[in-house]
Amino acid sequence: MIRQKQKGGEKEERRIHGRSMSKFLQIITLTMMLLSYTNVCKSDVSARNETTPKSMEAMNRLVATTAGNHTRIASVILSVHQSLNMNKLTNSSTKEQKTERIISTNNHSDEVELDRKVCMHFPTPKIENKEQCCQLLYKTYANVWINRGRYLVVMLERLKRWRCKEFDDECKRPTWSFSEYTRRMYDLFCNRNIVETTCYADIAQVAQRYQFVNELIIPGAMTWQVLIEKLDSSAMKLEDLATPCVQAALFDRADGGVGRFHEIIEPYAPFCGLQWHGYDFHTAQFRGVSPWTGMPLWCRYSIMACIAFMGVACITTILGNIFILSVFGTTAKLRDTQGVYKICLALADLMIGLAVWPNMIIL
Known part of the structure; x- marks a missing residue:
């Protein structure tokens, strides 16, 4: 009986050992498959910048293989697949942004070159370049007029001299007729x-x-x-x-x-x-x-009244907060927790009177 029990125990140990070895080999096999799948996905992303049917087939095969007791490895594979796809999308968007930036830079440099060598080099551009020069002149002025970079009279004179269709459009529907001066120039x-x-x-x-x-x-x-x-x-x-x-x-x-x-x-x-x-x-x-x-006079008076109000507010703010700080500085019983809070408020108001109001008056 003792020998039979020993033999049964040995058989059970061999069976457990064989099962663990089988699981160990399965894990090694799945790891090798994961590495191969990763290489396949990387090669697909780098070569085509997209997820190919080949990588999708490998993914499905791995998930089906690990659907049993190896859910942790399956989740790892899924996370790797998702991260690779995210890297693919990130790389794709980055390349698109770089391409757009390069294209916009090249377009701007081309416009500057066209403006310098073709449009402004001659009194009137050549016939084959006239349409481009007219569009470039109008576009440039529309972008910089608010920053006082170009003159309206210069733009209108060149459009008229070059006989651009943009000049006829401006005469029919003036874009910059904001003041009486610009309306007179259009006329x-x-x-x-x-x-x-x-x-x-x-x-x-x-x-x-x-x-x-x-x-x-x-x-x-x-x-x-x-x-x-x-x-x-x-x-x-x-x-x-x-x-x-x-x-x-x-x-x-x-x-x-x-x-x-x-x-x-x-x-x-x-x-x-x-x-x-x-x-x-x-x-x-x-x-x-x-x-x-x-x-006009009413505009000047309005600005002067606004400046006078800000000047009075500035002086009042400075003198009032200096008086408050002097009171707290000379009265010891006021320097408690609430007093410190009030001192901080007075300092903040004083800084507004010293920095903010003068800048508003100057501007």
């Missing part, structure tokens, strides 16, 4: 008869007021071109030079035009809207013009 380039009819009487009054002409000007007795040639900007006041009709007349003079005219744009003036004016070369160079020069 001057698109239909100068409107400017001559609208501004003739104003220019005649200015000429008689400054005695640029000795005789009384009768409408129609003197042509527009003769009348505006009698104007002298150096003898005129800045408030007269800021009127749109005078600005259009000075631009239309023989010594005016593109290259002899300066535009001032201020889109952020409070209470005033967008300020857009133009001055002749002499006025812009020697008279010290600014956005303030062309602002």
